[in-house]
Amino acid sequence: MEQDILPWTEKYRPKKLDEVMGQEEAIKSLKAFVSKKNMPNMLFSGPPGVGKTTSALALAHELFGADISGNFLELNASDDRGIDIVRGRIKDFARSVSLGEAPFKLIFLDEGDALTADAQQALRRTMEANSSVTRFIISANYSSRIIEPIQSRCAVFRFMPLNAKEMHKALEHVARCEKLKVDEKAYEAVFYVSEGDMRRALNTIQGCAMHSEHITEELVHKTSSRAMPKEVKDMVGMAIAGKFQEARENLDKLIITYGLSGEDIMYQVYREIPKLDVPEKQRMKLIEILGEYNFRLVQGASERIQLEAMLAQFSNAK
Numbered sequence: 248m249e250q251d252i253l254p255w256t257e258k259y260r261p262k263k264l265d266e267v268m269g270q271e272e273a274i275k276s277l278k279a280f281v282s283k284k285n286m287p288n289m290l291f292s293g294p295p296g297v298g299k300t301t302s303a304l305a306l307a308h309e310l311f312g313a314d315i316s317g318n319f320l321e322l323n324a325s326d327d328r329g330i331d332i333v334r335g336r337i338k339d340f341a342r343s344v345s346l347g348e349a350p351f352k353l354i355f356l357d358e359g360d361a362l363t364a365d366a367q368q369a370l371r372r373t374m375e376a377n378s379s380v381t382r383f384i385i386s387a388n389y390s391s392r393i394i395e396p397i398q399s400r401c402a403v404f405r406f407m408p409l410n411a412k413e414m415h416k417a418l419e420h421v422a423r424c425e426k427l428k429v430d431e432k433a434y435e436a437v438f439y440v441s442e443g444d445m446r447r448a449l450n451t452i453q454g455c456a457m458h459s460e461h462i463t464e465e466l467v468h469k470t471s472s473r474a475m476p477k478e479v480k481d482m483v484g485m486a487i488a489g490k491f492q493e494a495r496e497n498l499d500k501l502i503i504t505y506g507l508s509g510e511d512i513m514y515q516v517y518r519e520i521p522k523l524d525v526p527e528k529q530r531m532k533l534i535e536i537l538g539e540y541n542f543r544l545v546q547g548a549s550e551r552i553q554l555e556a557m558l559a560q561f562s563n564a565k
């Protein structure tokens with residue numbers, strides 16, 4: 248019963264390293280560390296929802312088994328970004344004696360890029376002072392926000408967005424467990440809207456499942472407030488062909504049916520341009536125009552007017 252109220256991101260979070268999709272290189276190394284019962288300090292970097300936290304938790308479970316609670320500390324740096332977290336909890340934990348057979352204790356610092364530079368400097372010393380008894384895993388979306396001395400103390404693993412095949416496989420498992428019928432096109436749509444972010448993919452599917460057990464491409468796009476890529480592509484095609492009025496009607500539909508914001512629409516146009524069957528030079532020109540109008544939009548100009556002006560300009564791109 249309790250399982251039923253869990254968000255699917257938790258319900259289907261892989262428990263073992265072997266169940267993590269993709270990330271082959273990182274997983275291979277992590278498995279080797281578990282079997283050797285030794286590991287370096289590590290930095291997991293990569294975009295959201297691709298398995299950094301999941302892998303760190305799975306690693307800790309495989310490494311410590313039943314002894315996990317005394318040997319593993321999980322901290323979220325974005326809750327407490329300052330130096331106190333390093334001076335306080337991390338230091339205390341690092342100093343305490345490890346339990347059971349464990350060769351060292353593991354501190355997982357999630358979202359480490361949220362730590363201030365001062366806190367990172369303090370962390371650098373803590374890492375060094377306790378290196379015989381503790382290991383750190385720091386997870387970050389932007390490795391560039393982690394100060395150089397910490398990076399150089401860590402083995403860096405880059406986590407990638409999942410590819411279509413990996414995501415498909417993970418979602419198929421969910422569909423089976425939840426007794427959903429998911430169209431092949433719907434899987435493609437989930438991949439399109441999530442861009443390889445598995446958390447977003449699971450949330451999208453769970454959102455769709457609240458509406459229907461049969462998940463279609465349309466439902467996926469509606470639930471995630473995205474237009475069908477084909478509709479965006481058609482709109483751009485019309486604009487290029489100089490059919491301004493039709494393109495404009497299409498734009499209306501996107502705004503009204505999907506409730507898309509100007510920026511959402513521009514981003515989707517941006518994703519369709521590479522797929523257009525037009526000469527390379529024309530595609531470059533289209534991107535240039537898009538860049539200009541996107542800038543105006545971000546500056547606060549009227550969304551509607553800028554979108555229409557952009558479509559009008561598209562017919563001049565040759």
Ligand SMILES: Nc1ncnc2c1ncn2[C@@H]1O[C@H](COP(=O)(O)OP(=O)(O)OP(=O)(O)O)[C@@H](O)[C@H]1O
Pocket residue numbers: 255256257259260261266267268269270293294295296297298299300301302358386387388406409417445446447449
């Ligand atoms: N590689 C993967 N294989 C299978 N499921 C995954 C994978 N990556 C993410 N997931 C699913 O997405 C959810 C979120 O993943 P996770 O917490 O590991 O993301 P993260 O990389 O730590 O992201 P963030 O940078 O936002 O912290 C997990 O609960 C899991 O269900």
Ligand SMILES: [Mg+2]
Pocket residue numbers: 299300301357358386
């Ligand atoms: Mg995480």
